[in-house]
Amino acid sequence: MRVLIAGSSGFIGSALTTELRGAGHEVRTLVRRQPGNVGGDTEYAWDPPRGALSSEALDGVDAVVNLCGAPLTGRWSEARKQQLRDSRIVPTEVLAEAVAEHGVPSLINASAVGYYGDTGDTLVDESAGAGSGFLAELCADWEQATRQAQRAGARVVRLRTGIVLGSDGGLLRVLKPLFSLALGGRLGAGEQYMPWISLTDQIAAIRYAVEHAEVSGPANLSAPNPVTNAEFTRALGRAVHRPAPWVVPSFALRMALSEAADEMALVSQRAVPAALRSAGFSFTHTELDAALVDELAGSRG
Incomplete structure (x- = not known):
């Protein structure tokens, strides 16, 4: 298949690009700079705020994967909120319009739990x-930005991703040094559920969505067994062989993060991947302890 990726330089995008190329797919990437020659003629420039996207980038493409945000x-x-919206909704609208115009069969678009x-x-x-809340409204508008592609008959997958666990980025890159020094601890009461997914399964699930037409609509990219923050804290402590005795009080999180504390650190989302499992996807990591050990060791399954 020929796949065009937006957001290929990030934590997830770079791993997905490597995975798809290793599986024999032709991968094209969109960049916001002068395209280079690395890997052949695979880079195409685009400028989402201007709505600029080379039509050549879409020629013969079977699927577009949008990971921008x-x-x-x-x-x-308020300025940061607008940046978070613009960085997601504007690129999605540009790509959805391009998918519709060029008759691309599939748009695999990022979203979140x-x-x-x-x-x-x-x-x-x-x-x-x-x-309800800023993040929920942002995700709803983000998903709605794909509507032009869907109206044109494209298969649209909306990837509602949980907390991605990988050694080179995301939450583990922040937490591992703290927990390794025995400075880790739960957030607030620790009763809030965390919908997690290993990077191995995140990349495999996106590839599965690209390759399998039976995946359509919203899909929770989260492991079948979400855990509470207290359970996550204990599991990460075990994985790095250190105690995690501390507690970050809710009021301190709210002082530091404002409303982001209640919508990110303290929010409870016990999300499960019904759509992926119904479509036949099998998780490598269904239990948190095994996922942490593998990902912290740099294993990709």
Whole structure:
């Protein structure tokens, strides 16, 4: 297959590019600089704010994978919120229009489990509706930005991703040094559920969505067994062979992160991957302890 990827330089995008090329697919990437010659004529320039995208990039493409989006970390000022929206919705609208115009069969588009808002200890699959709050509204609008491709008849997959665990990026890159020094601890009461997925399964699931037409619509990219923050804390402590005795109080998180604390660090989302399992996808890591050991060791399955 010929696959075009936007957001290929990030933590997930770079691993996906390597995976797809290793599987024999032709991979093209969109870059916001002068295209280079590395790997042949595979890079194409684009400028989402201007709506600029070379038509040659879409020639003969079987699937577009869009992973664009600024990191959600840090305090959410009004300016930062607008940046988070623009970095997701604008590129998605540009790509959805291009997919529709060029008759590309599939658009695999990033989203997040933040779509559901705070669900407490209730299990939620893809049939659940959107929650409330900035992040839930952002995810809903992000997914809605794919509508032009869907109206044109393209298969649209909306990847509602949980916390991706990999040694080279994401949450583990931040937490591993702290936990290795026995400075790790739970966040608040630790009762909030964390929908996690190993990088190995994240990449395998996106590849599966590219290759299998039976995957369509929203798909939770999270392991079948979400855990609470307290359980996650203990498991990461075991993985690095250190105690994790500390507690970061909820009020301290709110002072540091403002509303991002309640929508990121303290939110509870017990999301499960019903759509992927129904489509026949098998997880390598269904239990957190094994996932942490493999990913921290740099294993890709």
